[in-house]
């Protein structure tokens with residue numbers, strides 16, 4: 001009875017079905033295509049990552065390896081991003097460049113299917129000896145890239161590499177074969193993706209086995225990242241997990257994979273409760289207001305409940321993207337808007353902060369406060385974050401819509417159009433006009449397929465975000481009284497005819513947000529939010545140091561659209577921020593560090609004057 005999607009409440013609407021013509025996202029997509037992708041391909045060539053494949057494939061001479069041992073994965077992630085870009089924005093030149101790189105990957109794959117250039121070149125006798133050496137992590141990213149490139153171009157050369165690699169894993173590891181506990185999760189969700197593309201159940205079963213091996217005691221080896229440690233979520237069996245632990249990117253990929261396996265209907269009873277527990281712990285006790293996760297630099301990950309320091313916050317860009325991946329899967333699994341609330345929070349804030357507005361510079365670490373000196377770089381020695389941005393931005397349309405059996409679901413308000421196919425086979429086109437996230441008003445026009453005279457009955461589900469206190473709905477201009485709510489969605493269930501309109505208006509006042517009292521770092525402080533956007537203050541806007549800034553409780557704050565600032569944003573301003581120190585201005589957190597490299601910044605602002613005596617103590 002295993003289908004590919006049996007447990008899901010909602011189905012994904014792939015971004016290729018979603019045309020984005022949105023004043024917020026379109027400039028990011030243009031910067032991605034013209035700058036980020038080009039930067040990534042240039043840097044990977046410069047760093048020698050591409051040449052590693054040429055040497056491993058004996059296309060050029062030499063057996064030395066350049067870079068970090070896991071750098072293959074960066075190239076795979078950029079290919080995945082290029083594939084996504086090609087799906088919505090065809091580009092023969094880019095496709096030719098990627099085809100040539102794929103030829104190098106084909107050459108680098110060994111006869112038995114093994115693929116990882118570090119081991120082929122530098123340590124062929126050390127394969128599969130250290131579980132912390134990212135062999136399957138790299139393989140997982142290859143599989144994701146291969147599925148994406150096949151879907152984008154119809155070409156299956158890279159997919160055949162992925163299948164050969166997955167078959168190699170399947171022949172080597174599993175029940176009655178060798179043990180393996182991969183030190184960095186990723187392979188598990190990738191195998192599910194490969195299963196969905198090929199229908200080959202062995203890949204799904206291998207993903208499940210790899211998940212079940214965690215915490216079995218089979219991970220102990222001599223590697224510096226021992227998979228039996230909490231750092232790799234390998235200290236206990238995954239069914240016993242209560243909290244989000246360890247390295248945050250690893251954790252997010254693990255939880256995403258568990259959600260995938262659950263939604264495949266494989267082990268229908270086991271993981272859902274675990275995921276709910278860990279979700280609750282993550283978003284209520286271990287997540288920043290920006291959607292950042294992983295508060296500590298020491299383990300690049302989770303520590304204790306409510307331990308959320310601001311200036312030392314790690315909040316790796318990859319972890320925020322990982323949280324988007326996980327929350328999206330949870331939304332589809334449960335059909336509940338609260339998961340999309342978290343998805344939106346990470347998308348519009350912590351993940352988006354990972355790349356500059358021009359698409360050229362990247363944050364690895366996303367603190368919520370800086371006294372200065374923290375700036376986006378054009379590249380990173382460990383390039384996991386730029387390459388993750390390269391695949392995240394072009395797939396942003398994945399998160400806009402979903403479908404149920406007889407429902408069309410709007411998760412993210414975004415201007416453009418989409419073709420949706422409901423579970424029962426009905427089709428509908430939705431055209432959306434909005435200035436979201438700057439305005440809370442969106443007008444949707446509905447075009448059901450088929451006989452327009454008879455109309456088409458289905459439910460339109462519109463997410464009422466967690467930040468929104470008051471929402472109104474108009475259908476064909478008439479107000480809807482007593483809006484029906486279902487799992488965080490406003491439901492309009494009716495017979496639709498071509499050109500019917502729904503106007504949703506989400507009240508979007510400037511809000512003061514307070515942290516849980518157990519978060520010591522935010523005592524006496526306030527954060528500012530308007531709609532899904534979290535704000536920060538930047539040193540460039542103030543004469544005094546930001547930690548001397550006080551935003552009085554009675555200061556009236558207002559949003560103002562400024563098209564001349566940061567690519568067009570709503571700034572939040574108010575009266576005197578501190579007696580005699582001029583006006584107050586806050587800008588969106590995602591856009592910080594674009595006017596001044598390495599300037600100071602703070603999300604949490606003093607609302608009461610800090611007690612100097614206590615501070616000195």
Ligand SMILES: [Zn+2]
Pocket residue numbers: 316317318319364383384385386388
């Ligand atoms: Zn990263």
